[in-house]
Amino acid sequence: MSIQDLPPEFEQVLNRLLNSRNDEIPAADFEAFQQILASHPEAIQEYFDYLDVDLGIQSHLAEYLQTLEGTASGETIPEPEVAVAAAVGNRSPLINYLVVAAASLLLVLMLEWMTSGDFLWDPTPEQITEQPVPKPAYVATLTRSTDCVWGGKSLPQFAGQRLLSENLILEQGVAEFRFDTGVRLIIEGPTKIDLVTACCAKLDYGKMVLHGYEPSPEFSLITPLLTFHDIGTEYGAEIHKDGEVELHVFEGAVRVDPNQKNDQFAESLIIEAGQARHLNDKISDDIQLQPEIFKREVPGAPQQFQSQRQALQSYDSFHPPEISEPEQASKWQDTGFGWSGPWRNEQSSSERAEGISQPRKSLTRTEVAPSQLGLVEIRKGNTVWRTLEKPVRMDTNAIYYLSFYIKKLNSVGRAQEFGNLSLNASVKQEHPRKILFGMSSINYAILQADMQIIETAPPLQTGETYLFVAKIVASEKASDQVFLRAFSSAENIPDQEPPVWTSATVPFQASNVFDLVRLHAGKKGDYLFDELRIGSTWSSVTNPDLPRLILEQQK
Amino acid sequence: MRIFSYIRTLVPHSSDAEDIYQRVCLTLWNKFTEFDPERSFFSWSCGIAFNIVRNYNRSVRHDRHHFNQELIETMSHKREQHLQNYNLRVEFLQDCLKDLESRDRQLLRSTVFENQSVTEIAQETDKATQTLYNRLSIIRRELAECISRKLQREK
Numbered sequence: 001m002s003i004q005d006l007p008p009e010f011e012q013v014l015n016r017l018l019n020s021r022n023d024e025i026p027a028a029d030f031e032a033f034q035q036i037l038a039s040h041p042e043a044i045q046e047y048f049d050y051l052d053v054d055l056g057i058q059s060h061l062a063e064y065l066q067t068l069e070g071t072a073s074g075e076t077i078p079e080p081e082v083a084v085a086a087a088v089g090n091r092s093p094l095i096n097y098l099v100v101a102a103a104s105l106l107l108v109l110m111l112e113w114m115t116s117g118d119f120l121w122d123p124t125p126e127q128i129t130e131q132p133v134p135k136p137a138y139v140a141t142l143t144r145s146t147d148c149v150w151g152g153k154s155l156p157q158f159a160g161q162r163l164l165s166e167n168l169i170l171e172q173g174v175a176e177f178r179f180d181t182g183v184r185l186i187i188e189g190p191t192k193i194d195l196v197t198a199c200c201a202k203l204d205y206g207k208m209v210l211h212g213y214e215p216s217p218e219f220s221l222i223t224p225l226l227t228f229h230d231i232g233t234e235y236g237a238e239i240h241k242d243g244e245v246e247l248h249v250f251e252g253a254v255r256v257d258p259n260q261k262n263d264q265f266a267e268s269l270i271i272e273a274g275q276a277r278h279l280n281d282k283i284s285d286d287i288q289l290q291p292e293i294f295k296r297e298v299p300g301a302p303q304q305f306q307s308q309r310q311a312l313q314s315y316d317s318f319h320p321p322e323i324s325e326p327e328q329a330s331k332w333q334d335t336g337f338g339w340s341g342p343w344r345n346e347q348s349s350s351e352r353a354e355g356i357s358q359p360r361k362s363l364t365r366t367e368v369a370p371s372q373l374g375l376v377e378i379r380k381g382n383t384v385w386r387t388l389e390k391p392v393r394m395d396t397n398a399i400y401y402l403s404f405y406i407k408k409l410n411s412v413g414r415a416q417e418f419g420n421l422s423l424n425a426s427v428k429q430e431h432p433r434k435i436l437f438g439m440s441s442i443n444y445a446i447l448q449a450d451m452q453i454i455e456t457a458p459p460l461q462t463g464e465t466y467l468f469v470a471k472i473v474a475s476e477k478a479s480d481q482v483f484l485r486a487f488s489s490a491e492n493i494p495d496q497e498p499p500v501w502t503s504a505t506v507p508f509q510a511s512n513v514f515d516l517v518r519l520h521a522g523k524k525g526d527y528l529f530d531e532l533r534i535g536s537t538w539s540s541v542t543n544p545d546l547p548r549l550i551l552e553q554q555k
Numbered sequence: 556m557r558i559f560s561y562i563r564t565l566v567p568h569s570s571d572a573e574d575i576y577q578r579v580c581l582t583l584w585n586k587f588t589e590f591d592p593e594r595s596f597f598s599w600s601c602g603i604a605f606n607i608v609r610n611y612n613r614s615v616r617h618d619r620h621h622f623n624q625e626l627i628e629t630m631s632h633k634r635e636q637h638l639q640n641y642n643l644r645v646e647f648l649q650d651c652l653k654d655l656e657s658r659d660r661q662l663l664r665s666t667v668f669e670n671q672s673v674t675e676i677a678q679e680t681d682k683a684t685q686t687l688y689n690r691l692s693i694i695r696r697e698l699a700e701c702i703s704r705k706l707q708r709e710k
Contacts, residue, residue: 015692017567019666019673030567030620038626047630048564048637049699055560056648057667137593165594167632197591202602204628224606241624243609259606 006043010036014047018054138162138473138481138507139198140179143497144298148173149189160399160497160538162473162481167194170206176298182213182499183230185221188295196222209236209294212252213499222259225281229255231270236294248276248289250296256284305549311540313390314338314517315547316532319374323359330357332376333384337554338534340387347426347516353384355519363405363465363530365489369548375405375530378419381523385424391515392423392435392472392534394480400472403541405530408439411462417441419527421468422448423514433512437468437484441522449482450508456486465489465528469542471497479507497538556645557638558600564634565608565627567620575611579604601635643709644702651701659694666691 013033016025025033036043140163142156150156152169163177170189177185180198187193191206202222210221212230221228224243228235233252239245247254253272258265258281265281276289316336324330333352334342343353356377362368363375378384392400404421411417420438436448443459447470460466471483483501487493517534521527533541540546562579563572582603590599605627612621622630652660665671673691677684 011692011696012688015688015695016673018695019688019691025620027620034622034626037622038629044630044633046699048634049702050695051560051564052641052644052702053648053695053698054667055556055563056645057652057663224609260610 006040006046007032007036009033010040010043011046014050018050137165138180138479139165139195140177141497143176143178143184145175146173146299148175152192157397158399158536160401160471160473161397162399162475162478163195164478165195165197167192169193174295174298178499179216179219181216181219183216183219184211184213185209186211186295186298203237203239205239205241207236207238207294209234209296225259226279227257227259229257231255234296236291236296238293243280245279246276246287247271247279248291248294249273250291308537308540308543308546309550309553311537312338312533312535312546312550314388314532314534315550316386317362317368317372317374317547318357318376318530318532319372320357320359327359328356330359330374332357332359332374335374336532337550338389340389343384343386343519345384347385347424347518354382355384358528363407363528364544365465365467366544369551371551372531372547375528376519377409377526377528378519378521379409379526380521381416381525383518383520386517387426388515388517388534391513392474393513394472394474395476395511395513396474397476398474399536400474400534401469401536401538401541402437402472402532402534403467403469404437404532405465405467405528406439407465407528408443408460408462409526409528411443413442414524415441416522416524418446418522419525420446420520421529421532422518422520424516424518425512426515427513429512433510434518435470435472435482435514437470438520439527441525445484445486445502447482447484447503447505449505450480450510452505452508454503454505456503460486460488467493467542469493469538471501471538474510480510481505481507493542493544495539495542557597557641558604560638560641561601561631561634562604562608564630565605565622566611567622571611571619571621575604575607578607578611582607597638598635601631605631640706644706647702647705648698650705651698654701655694655697659690662687662690663694 009029009032013025013029017033037047142159142161142163144159145156148156148170149172150169151171152167156163156168156175170187170191170193172189174186174188177187177195179185179195179201183199185201186209188207191208192204193206194202194204196202199217200220200222204224208221210219210230210233212219212233214232219230221230221237223237223239223245226245228237228247231253233254234250235252235254236248236250237245247256249271251273253270256269256271256279260281262281264283269284271277274289276287278285278287314336315338318332319335320330320332321335322330332355333344341350343355345351345353356379357374358377359374361375362373364372406419406421408417408419418439418441420436422434422436424434425432433450434448436446438446439460440446440455443462444455444457445460447454447456466489467487469485469487473481481504483504485498485500486502517532519529531547533547535541558579559572559576562575563569566572566575579600583600586603590596608627609624612624612627655663662676665676666673673687674684677687
């Protein structure tokens with residue numbers, strides 16, 4: 001539909017609205033005007049355009065607005081008498097009130113901010129396009145989602161996705177966010193939420209359950225009329241579009257403050273576990289506690305085998321198809337799936353790699369199928385390379401998970417005892433970058449990405465098997481980030497991505513395409529590697545049964 | 556101007572928009588310590604203005620026109636985006652005004668700039684009020700289209 005196709009009465013009322021100083025428009029006409037605006041995006045566009053024409057013509061308006069700003073802030077500024085008089089004759093008492101005085105430097109700054117929305121020292125919006133714009137920060141992770149239909153401009157694409165400070169509209173389904181402070185928020189559509197910071201969110205309307213996190217600072221949830229602060233809490237709230245709230249506290253307590261204090265609601269209200277209230281900014285009525293009306297966790301949707309299969313992109317159990325004599329010489333280099341060619345000694349050669357096979361052993365904590373048995377030993381400066389069928393691309397919006405078992409043998413605490421797995425690019429670069437996970441010579445877990453090298457204490461143990469699980473957040477336009485968790489054999493592997501990581505990089509910018517995996521041991525290092533996986537979900541790289549099921553299907 | 560334009564969009568009457576603008580300025584002043592410099596000041600201000608508009612509508616006289624909450628929400632998001640290039644559109648408007656016929660410029664000046672009522676102008680010029688509204692409508696549409704063409708060329 002074009003603007004010309006809008007009902008003719010729309011433009012008539014619009015022009016009368018722009019030109020009338022009093023309520024000259026009949027209520028029915030105004031109601032019809034509203035309905036056209038609500039149902040025709042073209043009508044809204046026309047409304048905006050006409051408003052801009054009128055506001056743009058009123059060249060004196062900026063001066064007049066500055067007068068209003070001076071009044072509002074209690075400060076006084078030079079008075080644009082003529083302009084104001086021409087603008088609104090009924091404002092003379094206001095004008096008389098104003099006294100000409102010098103505005104403070106602070107006021108001048110505020111005026112600039114208020115009139116242009118920009119800082120004095122900032123360029124105008126048109127100029128900003130030529131300046132580097134700081135990248136917004138991540139504040140949360142979309143950890144789970146079920147049957148979600150997203151509206152608005154920002155559309156989360158997959159579980160595990162890192163989220164910037166942004167507005168999200170969940171039209172249907174249930175989604176869980178974990179803020180970077182550890183607080184979990186489960187929302188049920190239709191809900192509109194603004195992720196403000198890692199410890200603050202705005203919820204315009206909808207239904208949610210918040211799970212506080214003990215080490216986290218107080219989390220503020222701002223609704224149209226009220227702000228909730230969690231005190232070691234699990235609580236549910238339904239926020240209606242008019243701002244009224246039904247609050248049900250399951251654990252801990254919630255402190256409630258009105259966004260604008262008033263006579264009826266001047267002090268904070270503490271609502272304890274087991275209580276439920278109907279609230280707005282003036283009233284607080286007890287209601288029945290009903291935990292059952294909230295989705296307190298995202299319903300688990302068992303993934304189909306086929307989708308799990310697709311999520312696991314590359315896998316290698318270092319399982320030689322035949323055991324040779326001696327066993328160490330068994331052909332381990334060309335097994336698994338998701339690879340182009342075998343492991344090799346050099347990045348660009350075709351010579352097969354020289355690692356030592358242990359075909360009857362496995363580092364896995366659960367029993368594996370015979371087709372998964374085997375591991376590889378890399379030692380004394382040895383390096384092996386393999387090419388991925390699907391590279392890890394940092395120049396797109398994607399989440400990658402990577403896991404492998406690693407065990408360090410025979411350490412005496414010398415230099416050159418490190419061992420690691422890294423992702424590399426085959427394209428020659430002036431300043432090559434890689435993402436690396438491993439153990440340092442003195443056994444610290446080590447994570448390297450971009451220019452960051454993060455070693456984490458306490459040191460890992462020689463002779464102990466660890467499962468390293470990494471998460472690589474790649475973003476086309478926002479920042480990238482890498483996380484590493486080293487699980488000891490005493491720890492359970494969670495079904496879902498955990499809130500706690502062994503180490504994490506700060507966000508960085510990268511656009512590399514990593515198509516090579518490298519295993520490497522220092523000149524005095526001796527390491528076992530097993531069960532290498534790269535996938536797009538947490539479960540694809542941690543589910544102990546998935547590789548076996550896939551291998552059985554391939555038979 | 557951008558913040559006022561944002562408020563004016565959500566409020567049918569200019570005088571109400573001016574009252575709200577004053578309240579918004581006061582709130583921005585009081586809450587300025589809470590502003591995160593890493594965020595857009597304009598977006599932050601719009602968020603505050605949105606809440607004040609909503610509260611204002613709750614207290615407004617029943618016989619006074621105001622948009623319903625759903626429409627305000629819809630328009631607020633669109634308008635915030637729309638105002639990103641406001642300064643550029645105002646520049647283009649100045650160019651487009653030069654192309655208008657002088658009598659059209661005079662009509663706009665009287666109604667918009669000098670705030671004269673259309674009924675008064677109709678009496679003075681011996682024309683039907685509806686004729687003048689129709690003419691104003693055509694002028695506004697021509698100006699809006701002219702700005703739109705210039706924006707397209709700019710892209």
